[in-house]
Amino acid sequence: MYYSNKELVNLGCKKIGKNCKVSKKTFIYSNCIEIGDNVRIDDLVTLKGKIVLKNNVHLSKGCTLSGGTKGIFLDDFATTSNFVQLFTLSDDYTAPYITAGTLGKIARENYSKIHDKSIYIGKNVLIGSMCLILPGANIGDYSSIGAFSIVYEKIEKGLYFSNHNKIIKKKRDIALMKKKMVKVKKYLKLHN
Numbered sequence: 001m002y003y004s005n006k007e008l009v010n011l012g013c014k015k016i017g018k019n020c021k022v023s024k025k026t027f028i029y030s031n032c033i034e035i036g037d038n039v040r041i042d043d044l045v046t047l048k049g050k051i052v053l054k055n056n057v058h059l060s061k062g063c064t065l066s067g068g069t070k071g072i073f074l075d076d077f078a079t080t081s082n083f084v085q086l087f088t089l090s091d092d093y094t095a096p097y098i099t100a101g102t103l104g105k106i107a108r109e110n111y112s113k114i115h116d117k118s119i120y121i122g123k124n125v126l127i128g129s130m131c132l133i134l135p136g137a138n139i140g141d142y143s144s145i146g147a148f149s150i151v152y153e154k155i156e157k158g159l160y161f162s163n164h165n166k167i168i169k170k171k172r173d174i175a176l177m178k179k180k181m182v183k184v185k186k187y188l189k190l191h192n
Contacts (some may be wrong), residue, residue, distance in 0.1 A: 006179050017055065019192060037171065038192070048086065070118040078121045081129040090115045122157070124181055142177045
């Protein structure tokens with residue numbers, strides 16, 4: 001079962017494109033979500049804060065996108081595999097501060113250190129299962145992230161990146177991927 005566009009507007013989505021499939025088992029806690037055309041959001045996905053999903057984005061089962069006020073942006077054809085977690089806000093794990101989860105604004109400002117940065121996921125990016133994407137991550141177009149990786153920095157365009165067992169960085173054929181993306185867009189225009 002999927003939400004209708006009207007139901008998504010009632011849940012707080014600012015913009016909903018055509019031909020979207022958003023599971024009724026999706027948790028939406030925001031009034032600043034934008035959804036492009038042909039987006040698919042599977043069961044048990046949680047959406048919070050500012051989020052922009054461009055066209056042909058797929059969020060697989062169990063993902064969490066916590067955009068806060070800075071926001072999470074997923075460009076065309078970006079895909080998250082099962083249980084990928086994206087957070088624009090995070091406590092500082094190395095500093096001698098109090099965790100902020102239960103503190104009010106004033107206590108948080110005085111006793112905690114929070115990293116609060118936007119996240120950008122480029123065109124045709126594939127993020128493997130169980131990845132953690134932290135504040136400030138910027139994943140370039142046509143890149144892919146190996147399962148169980150943690151990303152908190154800029155990943156250059158067209159790179160395969162994995163840091164599960166050891167850091168691996170391998171270039172992908174961007175020119176070929178761009179040609180295929182043009183072809184699939186033409187195909188989708190004709191068949192949708």
